[in-house]
Amino acid sequence: MYCAKCGQEITDSSQKFCFKCGTPVGEAGTPDNTQIKAKPVSKVKGMDALTSRINSLAGGQGAVALHLKDLYTDVFKHHGQEESESLFICGTSTTTPKEEDILAEWPKPWLYSRVGLVLIIAFAILVFIYKHFSNPNVLPDILFIGSLAIPMTVLVLFFEMNVPRNISFINLIKMFLLGGAASLVTTLFLFDNIDGSGTGDILPSMLTGLIEETGKVLIAAYLISKMKGKKWLLNGIVAGGAVGAGFAVFESAGYALRNGIYGGINTYEYCMTNGYADIAVSEFFRGFYSRMMTNTVMRGFLSPGGHVAWTAVAGFALVYALEGRDFSWDVLIHGKFLKIFWIPVVLHGLWDSFIPSKLPAILNVPLGYIVLMIAIWIVLLVFIDRGLKEINEFVQSKAIEAQPIEGE
Numbered sequence: 242m243y244c245a246k247c248g249q250e251i252t253d254s255s256q257k258f259c260f261k262c263g264t265p266v267g268e269a270g271t272p273d274n275t276q277i278k279a280k281p282v283s284k285v286k287g288m289d290a291l292t293s294r295i296n297s298l299a300g301g302q303g304a305v306a307l308h309l310k311d312l313y314t315d316v317f318k319h320h321g322q323e324e325s326e327s328l329f330i331c332g333t334s335t336t337t338p339k340e341e342d343i344l345a346e347w348p349k350p351w352l353y354s355r356v357g358l359v360l361i362i363a364f365a366i367l368v369f370i371y372k373h374f375s376n377p378n379v380l381p382d383i384l385f386i387g388s389l390a391i392p393m394t395v396l397v398l399f400f401e402m403n404v405p406r407n408i409s410f411i412n413l414i415k416m417f418l419l420g421g422a423a424s425l426v427t428t429l430f431l432f433d434n435i436d437g438s439g440t441g442d443i444l445p446s447m448l449t450g451l452i453e454e455t456g457k458v459l460i461a462a463y464l465i466s467k468m469k470g471k472k473w474l475l476n477g478i479v480a481g482g483a484v485g486a487g488f489a490v491f492e493s494a495g496y497a498l499r500n501g502i503y504g505g506i507n508t509y510e511y512c513m514t515n516g517y518a519d520i521a522v523s524e525f526f527r528g529f530y531s532r533m534m535t536n537t538v539m540r541g542f543l544s545p546g547g548h549v550a551w552t553a554v555a556g557f558a559l560v561y562a563l564e565g566r567d568f569s570w571d572v573l574i575h576g577k578f579l580k581i582f583w584i585p586v587v588l589h590g591l592w593d594s595f596i597p598s599k600l601p602a603i604l605n606v607p608l609g610y611i612v613l614m615i616a617i618w619i620v621l622l623v624f625i626d627r628g629l630k631e632i633n634e635f636v637q638s639k640a641i642e643a644q645p646i647e648g649e
Contacts, residue, residue: 295623298581299474299561301630307622308347312398315351328352328401332409340471343405343632350401357394364390368534377526380533384501387537388493391544392486393417399482399553402625403475404632408468413483420460420480421487424552428456428488440593450589453488457548458555458573458582460484465559466568472560474628478621481556482549489548493540497533504532542606546614547592550621551585557624558582588617 289304296305330336367383370376400413431452432438438452439445461481468476508528512521562578563569572578591597597609 291619292623295620296627299557299624299627301623301627305623305626307619308626309622311347311349313354315349316354318351320351320355325352325355329410331406332412336409337407338405340405340635343636347626347629348402348404350398352401353394353398356397357390360386360390360393371530375523375526377529380501380526380530383530384497384533384537385490385494387534387541388490388497391541392489392493392549395545395549396482396486399479403473403479404629405471405473405475407470407473408476408479413479416464416480416483417487419487420464420484421489421491423463424457424460424484424488425491427459428453431456441595443590443594443596446592446594447587447590449593450586450591453548454551454555454582454586454589457481457484457488457552458559461552461556462559462568462570462573465556471565472563472568474557474560474631475625477556477558477560478553478625478628479556481559482553484556485548485550485552488552489544492548493537493544496540497537500536501529501533505529539606543610543614546610546617550614550617551589554585554617554620554624555582557628584620585617588613 292305292307293303296303364383364386367379367386370379371383396413396417400408400410435448435452437445438449440449458481461477461484464480464484465472465477468480505525505528509521509525512518512524517524558578558581559572561581562572562575564577592610592613597613598607600607600609600612602608603611
């Protein structure tokens, strides 16, 4: 059955309104719902079965259209200052829409692209300063902005997809900074008290995935517990994504610094032992820059499929398992949470294992990491769709309740 207005496939026979455009749905088999066919998002065999299976984990039914086009169609359109400001000021006590006024259509985000562009331009300017003026004072700036750019861009995308508009940008930044830092503390505490984690072999890698995802989800759970009002599934994605983005930025910055220092020391020692002591210091900074940039660029490219996405899925699982109840910490052992939480744990474990690097590389990026990135984003897009359907069902139920009873 298909919507007569937009062609969206209607997989749930009990659905009274089109999820995408809100048009009332007629009875199955009527001309209005059979003549227009939905455009298939993917021709890949088994994709419908995969999205249907993922959807069922979150209480949904049927295959899910991933709406990939809607994630970038508005990126190339002109957007005025007022549009940006309306997004940045949402989520306050005066700008959060009432539940019955929430728009239930699939959003077309664009602000994330502007945020990403600004950060990338800033990164490029800092790189130019170092390369043109050989000024080492900008090396920490390059390191941090390079680590920040992509995770923050993805986080703003989640912020735009949060249709209830009940999380302000200032709260998003708080969750990003404090949540990211706190999750590092909990993760390091767990590593100190649990032996056997590592990278490379399967079992140590899986344990690393379990420890890090547990450390992050504990902080995401705390943040969700502090949210006021109804906790929507999309709120879980934002809260989890904020913690994951913060964790990713701080971790990547740390790795970039460490790798940069190693590169600097190696070049410094080479100069000192081969008669180039007069240029040893300047070469230290060159070695630092080279190793730091290699690490920063690679981790930045891979970051959309890492911590920010993994913890967004875990955050979704938390809210889903709450089932509309007030927050309780026993949600962490709820079956509905655990049957989703294993997804980021396993994908994280595979990421840290030897498996991705064994596959062929594309532009020096092992294909295994690309596959894992695609996998977590399929899960995320299905869960975003489920979150939007939750809102659609709520809004339409309110509309039906508001209709006058016949005969009154």
